[in-house]
Amino acid sequence: MIQVIPSIAIRKGKVVKMRKGDPASEKAYDENPLDLAKRFEDHGIEVVHVVDLDGAEKGTPKNMHVIEAIAGYTDLKIDVTGGISTDGDISKAYEAGADYITASSIAITDPELFASWIVSYGREKITLGADVTDIQSKELAFRGWQTKAHKGLYEHVAYFYNRGLKYVKTTDISRDGVLEGPAFDFYADMIKTFPEICVLASGGVRGVDDIQRLNDMGVFAVIFGKAYYEGILNLKDLERFLVKRPA
Secondary structure: OOEEEEEEEEEOOEEEEEEOOEEEEEEEEOOOHHHHHHHHHHOOOOEEEEEEHHHHHHOOOOOHHHHHHHHHHOOOEEEEEOOOOOHHHHHHHHHHOOOEEEEOHHHHHOHHHHHHHHHHOOOOOEEEEOEEOOOOOOEEEEOOOOEEEEEEHHHHHHHHHOOOOOEEEEEEHHHOOOOOOOOHHHHHHHHHHOOOOEEEEEOOOOOHHHHHHHHHHOOOEEEEOHHHHOOOOOHHHHHHHOOOOOO
């Protein structure tokens, strides 16, 4: 059964969402991150994906206090991403209460370091963030999606797959925040190409029908955000999908 993971994107302490990663389109929601996390937990959600947008742009985490609050007042498992680029950053994240790390930029700029994390922290704890500008070119983008990597997705994933990688979170940036549906063919091809990797799909989710279709395709997990914040996706409707990820 697919795992459903809500995304909490933070900038300057506020919950925000953008369209296609464009900072000019950013919308802030009247939500306290901790209250939001508690609401997710109350509905049976077990994992949240916390995106430190300030950290992603600066190259170092900036919102660890949010992780500390969620870890301190809920039993949620926390997957944190944004600006993690050193072993020290990972240590701080774990000290703050994070359970999993998703890293993108460092895997592009220092692939050997990221590969070493898979071994030293364990493949259950480290997820590769590999987001593409569009599904045709499959060109990677990083640093908060503001920089193109001039590298293809499959080449990138294969490098880490051969070094023990288990989890890949991938977003079709052109669909993120626009509620036009996930890139189903894209994820189907990912699963076919890397059948032993657990794919976490992100971007475009409109509702439970999209999640059910991803589930039927064999997608490991789906990360959703805007559909919930805009009142389109009801948390109660997700209860049939709730499963546990290994600790």
